[in-house]
Amino acid sequence: MVAAAVAAEAGVRQAGAHIDIRGVSHWFDVAAGPLQVLDDIDLTVKPGEFVALLGPSGCGKSTLLRLVAGLEPATAGRITQDDAPITRPDPSRIVVFQDPTLYPWRSVWDNVALGLQARGVLKAQRGRVDEALNLVGLTDFAKAFPHQLSGGMAQRVALARALVNDPQLLVLDEPLGKLDSLTRISMQSELVNLWQRAGFSALLVTHDVEEALFLANRVVVLSDRPARIAAEIVVDLPYPRHRGHARLAELRHEALRHLGLDATW
Numbered sequence: 001m002v003a004a005a006v007a008a009e010a011g012v013r014q015a016g017a018h019i020d021i022r023g024v025s026h027w028f029d030v031a032a033g034p035l036q037v038l039d040d041i042d043l044t045v046k047p048g049e050f051v052a053l054l055g056p057s058g059c060g061k062s063t064l065l066r067l068v069a070g071l072e073p074a075t076a077g078r079i080t081q082d083d084a085p086i087t088r089p090d091p092s093r094i095v096v097f098q099d100p101t102l103y104p105w106r107s108v109w110d111n112v113a114l115g116l117q118a119r120g121v122l123k124a125q126r127g128r129v130d131e132a133l134n135l136v137g138l139t140d141f142a143k144a145f146p147h148q149l150s151g152g153m154a155q156r157v158a159l160a161r162a163l164v165n166d167p168q169l170l171v172l173d174e175p176l177g178k179l180d181s182l183t184r185i186s187m188q189s190e191l192v193n194l195w196q197r198a199g200f201s202a203l204l205v206t207h208d209v210e211e212a213l214f215l216a217n218r219v220v221v222l223s224d225r226p227a228r229i230a231a232e233i234v235v236d237l238p239y240p241r242h243r244g245h246a247r248l249a250e251l252r253h254e255a256l257r258h259l260g261l262d263a264t265w
Contacts (some may be wrong), residue, residue: 016201021064216237
């Protein structure tokens, strides 16, 4: 069974990963010479915490996610998970992208099973696929194919594919960015529910200020490239959150001020 489902049934929240980012700077080699995208980033994600990153387009948010996921090494600085250096991708850290990237020739069930299949454990742990589909409400669509799904359902499949690995950290790179507004609002609530039930840590990149404040315990605002931490906003509201709450309006204005966009609000 998926450990997250077991924890949910028992009413016990699992501890997620503890991520520590210290003195991280990063450069890309481009034709004109080295291009710095991150500048001396210090950030901690506590076990089970949901942290959102906001910042101008192209400032380096997604680059920071890639470094945390272990998809490439930082040019300078150190990133650890539970005090161990992150040097490569690992099943305990799963990335969910804006595009669900489902294989069109595979059923929903087979798409979710990809991680277990790649690790050679699918035969022994088939039940985890069913549990993951149940968690995202897609049990009845296990035999469907991607072309038969709505955008929101396809993104649920991507989340199930991540959850089947019992991740300690979900790295979320604008996972709801391509959805229509109504579906996006619904999926935000579903993502919070999944996070609360499974207990993983989450690091989210989004351009949507309201989404960041609705989902996260803490919102980190990054500057223009090379990105530095301009502000950290603690979202001191319990879950479930209500979008019309006066405190959310205050925090939205604060976030927009740090982004230089508060003049029209």
